[in-house]
Amino acid sequence: MTRFSASPHPLMGRRALLKAVLAGAGVAAVPGLAACGSGDGGGGATDTVSFGNNQSDQVPKDAITAVLKSFEGESGLKVSINTKQHEQYQEQINNYLQGKPDDVLSWFAGYRMRFFAEKGLTGDLSDVWSKVSSGYEPGLKEASTASDGKQYLIPFVQYPWGMFYLKSVWQQRGYTVPKTLDEMVALSTKMKADGLAPIAFAQKQGWPGMGTFDQLNFRINGYQFHVDLMAGKEDWQGAKVREVFDTWKRLLPFHQENALGREWQEAAQSLQQGKSGMFLLGTFVAQQFKGKEEDLDFFPYPEINPEHGQDTVEAPIDGYMMSKKPGNPEGAAKLLEFMSTPAAQLAYLKADPTQIAASNKADTSGYNSLQKKAAQVIKEAAHITQFLDRDTDPRFASDAATNGINAFIQNPDDIDTILKGMADQAKTIFTE
Known part of the structure; x- marks a missing residue:
């Protein structure tokens, strides 16, 4: 990387x-x-x-x-x-x-x-x-x-992005890799009952939440829609983007609280310490697992829309x-x-x-075990995305996307206002 x-x-x-x-x-x-x-x-x-x-x-x-x-x-x-x-x-x-x-x-x-x-x-x-x-x-x-x-x-x-977890923790608690969104919700519910933060989450640095948006968007709407949205060819106020945020809103209660005050390294440490169950990030997360690298594993984000399955992997090149x-x-x-x-x-x-x-x-x-898994996941993908800030105009990424995602995390009930703001900025940036 x-x-x-x-x-x-x-x-x-x-x-x-x-x-x-x-x-x-x-x-x-x-x-x-x-x-x-x-x-x-x-x-x-x-x-x-x-x-x-x-x-x-x-x-x-x-x-x-x-x-x-x-x-x-x-x-x-x-x-x-x-x-x-x-x-x-x-x-x-x-x-x-x-x-x-x-x-x-x-x-x-x-x-x-x-x-x-x-x-x-x-x-x-x-x-x-x-x-x-x-x-x-x-x-x-x-x-x-x-x-x-x-x-x-x-x-x-x-390097690919995926949902990372500790094999030892999952084996001890009997957790299994979810293949669909409903399975991940059921797993998250169980993790919460077990006293874990199901999904480690950090947004202080402004970019990690972009990864969650990307995964949800191409799992729900497919690779081509995602690429076109990033290029300013689709409507940020449209029903497809609204569905992405509605789905994220369903998952938000399973995310670690106070994400806007936490850096990704801190979220990784909560996973490393067995306080969180999963963490969506790139394989560079392994930097925080010195001595536990062989215990670290990941899986591609679960299927949401069967039409697209898990055909797309975020793997910056x-x-x-x-x-x-x-x-x-x-x-x-x-x-x-x-x-x-x-x-x-x-x-x-x-x-x-x-x-x-x-x-x-x-x-x-x-390769170590993590590299071998990364190679396998990328090889099996039909489409590769780069990460939101690489796949769109940097002006949109640094302002509209960052501020919109942060506003959503703070107030997920205000989706309409947030999407209007993002759509207005997209129109300005992509029509210049």
Whole structure:
């Protein structure tokens, strides 16, 4: 998982999001990133590929550096690494791509990728995909494809979201994995009677509740509606979104109280201590279970609408794009093809075993139990979503979605007012 230095979750902070919005509106970015690339006709040396890196924390930075050194050894090319602090990279990306970006650069699949591809700011990777497509499941290709049907990103690593629990606690109390929403309600009722908070919940950081919304929306309304809603093509005041919040309202009494004052790490600790029964989060939650990793397990969010079953999994994908006019197009294509290989991805994962290789050809024998489960869940999914803030306009995520979800948690009886506010903001943002 690509993480920001300020938070272990791969989500831009609200301040950073607002800065990114300003950058998108044409406000100058802080100098640095945009000036370092050789792309956009920058005339980089033909034996060198420039690489825009957002892995600024030391462990992942060392890991990606080792991967690129391996590429140098295999290809005979040199890689010039341009590393920027993670949030700063995000804030400057718009100006960076319009200036002289690096030949190959770090970014995210889904809406974030499509946004720049459809502006014509990144390079078409369809030729590379024609060589590497057999190494990816259809859902990953879908998440790397823009509206023109072409691919603009090579997936590298990813991690799924799910309902986490401690096997020992469930075995002791006789709990079984729920397959449907009604089964999860029955299980939650039993957990509450047993003195547990059925569903650990935290919303102080503003983003965890987005995960709950996503799960409910694509379980109820399906993948395509969810993607269209995130893109501003569906009505936030419509009956389908209303059903999502009505369903959440039914589940809210089973969630840990006072979520707006709790960080996700605290919610994870309540699960680790056996005070909560389940917790919806990404596999990075394992950071809070040192010494108990093998006791940690998860299951995909239960079925709600049989038409869609459990066909969609939230599994953010980090990968690499190519600049529109790389200084070394042949070298860039070779590097991107290399980054699609199991060897490159597994070498990186030695530094972060909370996520998995995007390639379906990766040898999973060295994975821990959580990674093996993550790989299985992703492989079985028909569709992959990225997480609300990656699948929609960042202005909507940072303001309307965050404030709307927080308001709902505070007052779930005021759904109509909340949805009107979200719908009004969506109309403003997506019609500009």
